[in-house]
Structures are given as structure tokens and as C-alpha cells.
Amino acid sequence: MGRKLVLTFIAAALSLAGSASVQATTGEGAREGRPLVIAHRGASAERPEHTLAAYERAIDQGADFIEPDLVVTKDLVLVARHESELSATTDVASREEFEHLRRTATIDGRQVAGWFAEDFTLAQLRTLRVRERVPNIRPASAAYNGLYQVPTFAEIVQLLRIKEAETGRAIGLYPELKNPTLMLEQHGIDMVDLMVRELRAHGLDSEQSRVFVQAFEIGPLQRLNARIDTRLVLLIRDTGGPYDEPAMRWADMLTPSGLAQIATYADGIGPWLGHVIDDAMQPTRLVADAHAAGLVVHPWTLRRENGFLPGALQAPGGPEAVGRYMPLWRAAIASGADGFFTDHPADLRALIDGD
DSSP states (O other): OOOOOOOOOHHHHHTTTTOOOOOOOSOSOOGGGOOEEEEETTTTTTSOSSSHHHHHHHHHTTOSEEEOEEEEOTTSOEEEOSSSBOTTTBSGGGOGGGGGGOEEEEETTEEEEEOBGGGSOHHHHTTSOBOOSOTTTOHHHHTTTTSOOOOBHHHHHHHHHHHHHHHSSOOEEOOEEOSHHHHHHHHOOOHHHHHHHHHHHTTOOSTTSSBEEEESOHHHHHHHHHHOOSEEEEEEOSSSOOTTOTTOOHHHHTSHHHHHHHTTTOSEEEEBGGGTBOTTSOBOSHHHHHHHTTOEEOOBOBOOBGGGSOGGGOOSSOTTSBOSOHHHHHHHHHTTOSEEEESOHHHHHHHHHTO
16 A cells, blocks of 8 residues: 655645544444554554564554455465565565576566565465565664564464453454455465455454455455455555456545445445545545445555655655654544554554544
């Protein structure tokens, strides 16, 4: 996830600084009904994303949910990576023993060269070590390069339960299936089946489970909806449409009638932040329309660094410098959305709680 939001009228957002936090409608037991803090890939601004260390850090910082992106190994184990191509987030490119696995694949209509999780057994994958994906923006996180392995979904569930016992509070899980239709088409691997198997094995397949399963595709969510009661979220990009329904456009799906259709198979939407607040950082109609359709709204992604912020909000310094993010975050909260993905769970927790 993640795209720069072009903003033009900063003064409009500054007027929102004193706005009260909005009541969430998630039924999640969030703190006094306030929006959920969803740790985007863990505390990914401080530790390499999708590591047990990043998830644990996020939990310790007060995240309500942790979000693992899931890909699959050759021997059908769900593991956490931002995408199936491994060279951006592991040391695989320096490992001569895996050079023979380098190939080119077509993903979302583009050619990608590298090493892919589905070509590795879990045992092979576990020999790799994780690295920071954007070291120019997160040099502090890059200091932890080489320390961690790629975690399995089962290990993430185990960590969550250990931390629940340690902290005495419920912690949610927000897994994303990465390119499930493509995986089925190209490799015959059914990630929906694997997700159902894992959720059932861990007793996380009921509506009462603190779990949202998310995807950018319609078909996998419809299949999940038919098989389990776990809550489901359709992710929505800024432009285009779902991969598995090329004739459909996100813009049409965000209309009242489109949202009503989404509500037949999903419990919420995870839209790009620009769908929720406009260029002047004023709320759009999306949250109200989604709530009217019975859907919760969890936009992505709240970040602080210049490298992720529009020019108008950037501070002096390089891409790693902390920009003027607070007006954007306050405007997002004022939209009435039910929760937010963030790379900085401690900061969002403090803002929502008024600390």
C-alpha cells in the first residue's frame, strides 16, 4: 500500500486541528469507540516490515490490529512479505545458491525480474534474512538488516497470542492475500483454500474473531464469504479496478450502488486515503456512503516521512526527514473513518487518545 496524496490547500486542514475524534462503528471494542490503529506491516517505520520484531513493536506501541501481507511458498505455507518478489526485502540477491531461481514474471500486467516466494520451499526461505525495503527513507530501520527471518502466518498468530497474554488486551489480525487470482492462474496455488485452512486451524474463522481478511480482488473475497464467517475487506486503489474484474472501475464501485454491491460479500473497504479526503483535505462523501451501506472504512496509509508526503507537507531535509504530517492525519481522523493503516502506530495511538 501507499501513494502520495497531492494536497493544495494546507490552510483548510489547519482549521481541522481542533476537531473532535469521531466515533468508530467497528464493534471492535476500540478505546472508547475511537478509530482503530492498524499497524501497516507492523511498526514498519522502525523495524523491517513483516517481521516478528515489527509486529511486536507495533503491539507494544498500542496497535489494535497488526497487518501481515501474505504470499505462499512452493510447499504451500503462507508467509509474510510485501510481495512475492523477494529481492527488495531479503538478501536473496547476494545468495549464490539461489541464483538458479531468478526469473521474470508478469504481475499486475508488468514484467518483474527477481526471486519469488512461490519458487522457494519454506526451508529455503528460512535461510534468507530480511532487509529494509526503503533504506533511504528509513535508515534507522535499515540498521536491523540481516537480523530477522521471514515469518509464517502460524508464527504471527502465535506471537499475537503471547502478546495478548502478556498485555491483557485483545489484539486483532488483518491479513492481506497478495495476488491470489494470479497465483491460481499461473501456479495452480489456491490462496483462498490456504487462508481458510489456517483460520480454521487457529480458531479464527468466526464473525467474533478479531480478524479482517483483505484483498484487492473480488472473487477471492466472494469465495471466502461463502466458506467462513471472518470479516472481509475489499482494498481499493486510487485508479483502475480489480485485477480479477478488468471491466470494473474503482470509481464506479465507490458510488452508493457500488458500495451496496460490495456489502453483499464484504464487511468493509480499505480505500486509498485520497478517496476519503480531497485535495483540500476536506472529507468526501465516501465514509458516509459506506456507512449507509453497512461497511466499515479503513483507509491507507498514514505516514510521516518526506519521502511519502506531498511537497507541500515536506520539511527541510532528505526523504527520511519528518514532514508536516499532522494536518493530514487530523483531516483523516475528522473524515469519520473507522480505523487507519499506519507505519507509525505509537504516533497515531497518541493522536487518537489525545496524549
